Amino acid sequence: MSTDNFRRRRLSTTEGVKNMGLNDGESPGGKRGRRLSMSPEMGGQSTSPFPELIVGTFSCHGVEPGNRAGETHNKINQDRGCMAYPFGPDGAYALFCVYDGHGGNGDKASQFAADGVAQVLEEALLNGIDEATALKKAFVETDEALKMSPTDCELSGTTAVAVLYKFLPDNKAKAKMWAANAGDSRAIMESVAGSKTKVADLTEDQKPNTPAEQARITKAGGYVSPPEEEWGGPARVWLDANMTLPGLAMARSIGDHLVAKVGVIAEPVVTTFDVDTSKDIQIVMASDGVWEFIESDQAMTVLKKAQTTLKAPDATTEVTKLIETAAAKWRQEEGDYRDDITAICVKLEKLHEHHAAQAAAGASGAGASS
Numbered sequence: 001m002s003t004d005n006f007r008r009r010r011l012s013t014t015e016g017v018k019n020m021g022l023n024d025g026e027s028p029g030g031k032r033g034r035r036l037s038m039s040p041e042m043g044g045q046s047t048s049p050f051p052e053l054i055v056g057t058f059s060c061h062g063v064e065p066g067n068r069a070g071e072t073h074n075k076i077n078q079d080r081g082c083m084a085y086p087f088g089p090d091g092a093y094a095l096f097c098v099y100d101g102h103g104g105n106g107d108k109a110s111q112f113a114a115d116g117v118a119q120v121l122e123e124a125l126l127n128g129i130d131e132a133t134a135l136k137k138a139f140v141e142t143d144e145a146l147k148m149s150p151t152d153c154e155l156s157g158t159t160a161v162a163v164l165y166k167f168l169p170d171n172k173a174k175a176k177m178w179a180a181n182a183g184d185s186r187a188i189m190e191s192v193a194g195s196k197t198k199v200a201d202l203t204e205d206q207k208p209n210t211p212a213e214q215a216r217i218t219k220a221g222g223y224v225s226p227p228e229e230e231w232g233g234p235a236r237v238w239l240d241a242n243m244t245l246p247g248l249a250m251a252r253s254i255g256d257h258l259v260a261k262v263g264v265i266a267e268p269v270v271t272t273f274d275v276d277t278s279k280d281i282q283i284v285m286a287s288d289g290v291w292e293f294i295e296s297d298q299a300m301t302v303l304k305k306a307q308t309t310l311k312a313p314d315a316t317t318e319v320t321k322l323i324e325t326a327a328a329k330w331r332q333e334e335g336d337y338r339d340d341i342t343a344i345c346v347k348l349e350k351l352h353e354h355h356a357a358q359a360a361a362g363a364s365g366a367g368a369s370s
Helices: 003-010 106-126 131-148 211-219 256-260 294-310 315-333 346-367
Strands: 055-060 064-065 070-074 079-087 094-103 157-167 176-180 186-193 198-202 223-225 236-238 246-248 269-277 280-286 341-347
Touching: 055 079, 055 315, 070 131, 079 106, 079 211, 079 341, 094 106, 094 280, 094 341, 106 131, 106 157, 131 157, 131 176, 131 269, 157 280, 157 346, 186 294, 198 246, 198 294, 211 223, 236 294, 280 294, 280 315, 294 315, 315 341, 341 346
Parallel strands: none
Antiparallel strands: 055 341, 064 070, 079 094, 094 157, 157 176, 176 269, 186 198, 186 280, 223 236, 236 246, 280 341
């Protein structure tokens, strides 16, 4: 495959965007954002608020072909995985997010979103806004703040998938969960169904040619090209019928402001779920570096095989195996190119046990100091 064809197939937006970004730690409105635990680079040390047995997460930078055959170089990692706990009123929530940046300033867009969404979401919850509305507010207001920031995101942006998890104080095995998605990162859940397990998508990938998404874009004056048969590339959004700009491979995102006027929106689709840890086993969230060549049920199979080898559930080792498997698929299918890959695995029963222990320790500490 020539370098030109590679770029036409894989890059979400055109090249050459001016690199302007936020100062370190800066968040929407110039305020310093809340500290989040970020997914470490593969092999790095995690700063997760959860033990690695319970929540596993890594982020792996991609590679691009060089100027000579067989030559590659590392991409700037534009993915961000993050979590916040305790979160929201009374620390009753946990937040898990994956962002997949694209375009010349994609890494800055994904970092801005990681900071902004958590900050706006928590403020909304503290002000009594319901969870689904708060998630939509967080995505949309972060996008609006990004427009006002020094970072040029006319041709850059990020996907955003978030799972907001609420522990119920009257039942240690049950929870409420909201999954919000803008773009083609994905969250899935494994549950027990009789004597078997089943895998369900918590979010739906928002491709430009998904009927409802395409209808909105077309109505707004945009154009959608179908998936490319020759190169296997995705459907894309364009400003004009000649398909000159920008070739965005998703229908919703934070950023990508050039195509906001033709129906590409930041508002997520939010779905509510009831969780019962006697049936619901684990959640996996990942950027499309996983989902490009691995289906949802196949991802869980990879985790199961790793778990069998370990003889015990270990979220970190399992998510590492998932990323390694995804990377091998990229080598097999694309040779010298690999997308950034980020994944989070959450063991639900262990998560609840950890939260109960933290709550008990907090209550004990409060009693001792009173």
